[in-house]
Amino acid sequence: MRYALLISYDGTNYGGWQIQKNSITVQQKLTEALTLTLGKPVTVTASGRTDSGVHASAQVCHFDADTAIPPERLADAVNFHLPEDISVLKSAVAPEGFDAVASAKKKTYLYRVYLARRRQPLRDRYAVHIKYPVDLERLASSGKLFEGEHDFKAYCASGSQVKTTVRTVYSVETNWVETPFYTDVGIRVTGNGFLYNMVRTLAGTMLYCSAGRLTEEDIIRSLKDRDRNAVGKTMPANGLTLERVDYGIDIFN
Amino acid sequence: MRYALLISYDGTNYGGWQIQKNSITVQQKLTEALTLTLGKPVTVTASGRTDSGVHASAQVCHFDADTAIPPERLADAVNFHLPEDISVLKSAVAPEGFDAVASAKKKTYLYRVYLARRRQPLRDRYAVHIKYPVDLERLASSGKLFEGEHDFKAYCASGSQVKTTVRTVYSVETNWVETPFYTDVGIRVTGNGFLYNMVRTLAGTMLYCSAGRLTEEDIIRSLKDRDRNAVGKTMPANGLTLERVDYGIDIFN
Numbered sequence: 001m002r003y004a005l006l007i008s009y010d011g012t013n014y015g016g017w018q019i020q021k022n023s024i025t026v027q028q029k030l031t032e033a034l035t036l037t038l039g040k041p042v043t044v045t046a047s048g049r050t051d052s053g054v055h056a057s058a059q060v061c062h063f064d065a066d067t068a069i070p071p072e073r074l075a076d077a078v079n080f081h082l083p084e085d086i087s088v089l090k091s092a093v094a095p096e097g098f099d100a101v102a103s104a105k106k107k108t109y110l111y112r113v114y115l116a117r118r119r120q121p122l123r124d125r126y127a128v129h130i131k132y133p134v135d136l137e138r139l140a141s142s143g144k145l146f147e148g149e150h151d152f153k154a155y156c157a158s159g160s161q162v163k164t165t166v167r168t169v170y171s172v173e174t175n176w177v178e179t180p181f182y183t184d185v186g187i188r189v190t191g192n193g194f195l196y197n198m199v200r201t202l203a204g205t206m207l208y209c210s211a212g213r214l215t216e217e218d219i220i221r222s223l224k225d226r227d228r229n230a231v232g233k234t235m236p237a238n239g240l241t242l243e244r245v246d247y248g249i250d251i252f253n
Numbered sequence: 254m255r256y257a258l259l260i261s262y263d264g265t266n267y268g269g270w271q272i273q274k275n276s277i278t279v280q281q282k283l284t285e286a287l288t289l290t291l292g293k294p295v296t297v298t299a300s301g302r303t304d305s306g307v308h309a310s311a312q313v314c315h316f317d318a319d320t321a322i323p324p325e326r327l328a329d330a331v332n333f334h335l336p337e338d339i340s341v342l343k344s345a346v347a348p349e350g351f352d353a354v355a356s357a358k359k360k361t362y363l364y365r366v367y368l369a370r371r372r373q374p375l376r377d378r379y380a381v382h383i384k385y386p387v388d389l390e391r392l393a394s395s396g397k398l399f400e401g402e403h404d405f406k407a408y409c410a411s412g413s414q415v416k417t418t419v420r421t422v423y424s425v426e427t428n429w430v431e432t433p434f435y436t437d438v439g440i441r442v443t444g445n446g447f448l449y450n451m452v453r454t455l456a457g458t459m460l461y462c463s464a465g466r467l468t469e470e471d472i473i474r475s476l477k478d479r480d481r482n483a484v485g486k487t488m489p490a491n492g493l494t495l496e497r498v499d500y501g502i503d504i505f506n
Binding site for chain 2: 008009010055057058075076079084085086087088089118119120121122124125126180181241
């Protein structure tokens with residue numbers, strides 16, 4: 001029987017999703033917890049890897065197992081064995097033919113920054129401090145340039161091996177909230193898939209454009225000529241949260 | 254010359270504001286940073302203590318010193334010596350006769366909880382997980398019972414030594430935001446001063462009332478008879494943030 005899990009994690013203390021040497025990962029912790037819960041070794045597959053330090057408010061995974069635990073109660077059973085910074089929010093029997101990677105249709109990531117002259121310790125865990133001036137209208141409009149099907153090679157960390165660097169970005173929504181001491185900014189990107197570091201580089205490019213360090217023409221050129229020199233820096237991991245994986249059906253109803 | 258500082262801190266890793274043995278405190282870290290900045294020992298006084306684990310988005314302190322550093326640049330100079338979870342947001346010469354404790358007219362605290370069946374790791378640092386059902390309208394209306402001048406003895410941790418347990422609460426505002434997996438709830442309390450553990454016990458009492466474990470009559474009785482048995486439990490420290498200290502004038506303009 002194949003099961004699906006909806007999980008959330010604070011990525012601060014993990015070397016990302018995927019099991020690896022020399023670093024504790026979310027997949028490792030979840031595998032250990034599932035193995036303790038089910039009493040036998042389990043392989044867990046997530047919709048995609050998240051990098052070291054990246055958070056998830058709703059990551060989806062699947063695993064195959066044979067257990068008498070009712071599907072909806074698996075979440076609590078597994079949580080009992082998980083550390084506090086990882087939580088199973090929902091569990092269910094997966095639909096026929098479901099695969100957490102292959103069945104994913106859309107993903108949404110949120111990149112968060114805050115604009116302030118000085119550090120805000122209560123924001124630093126999940127958002128990145130931006131000290132330079134940012135034109136928020138320009139930030140929002142620069143994001144729109146990424147919408148559609150493009151070759152995002154310029155936004156992909158070098159050395160990554162993928163068949164194609166063409167992806168479709170369905171939307172880039174920018175919103176902001178002024179508070180007495182800083183402005184909170186969220187960049188929410190939905191696409192059919194993302195290359196390694198793509199959202200973080202896209203956010204960095206939007207910020208550079210909003211600060212006048214790059215132009216909208218640079219962004220257009222980066223997509224047309226796949227020119228890495230026309231893009232901004234890759235932003236830090238802690239500002240990024242995987243917010244939603246859309247399978248076109250409600251798995252956890 | 255007396256200076257005023259506006260500071261923010263994540264209280265997670267501190268034993269509260271006040272210097273003490275056996276635990277690292279915010280006052281200690283700030284004193285060390287100021288001493289390094291000014292080159293001589295300094296005593297820093299905050300508007301009031303915050304307990305172990307409590308956060309501050311805008312605490313106010315004063316200290317006396319003789320320095321050539323321009324007042325508004327003190328903030329950056331001190332931040333250079335502070336750890337990442339403490340930040341000086343603003344610095345200024347204090348107004349004539351200013352005392353961070355005695356001049357304070359009002360304080361505002363925010364208590365945050367989230368309502369969810371299961372743990373939300375991305376909320377746990379600054380909000381407390383409530384698993385039992387909460388009637389949000391009732392939560393909001395129960396808070397209104399605390400507004401006005403009352404003897405809050407029932408809401409004061411035993412053993413604390415204060416001249417009077419009478420305080421004036423100007424407002425208790427409750428707001429909430431529904432998200433796909435949980436409901437964020439904030440209880441914002443403004444008063445002329447607060448007893449030890451008062452806001453955390455007030456929040457716990459409101460939550461018990463909203464869950465049907467206490468009645469509004471219990472709350473009225475707790476204020477009239479100063480009856481500790483009529484109040485809810487003191488909520489955990491990590492949900493509490495000191496949000497504002499009001500001196501009736503803008504110190505940092």
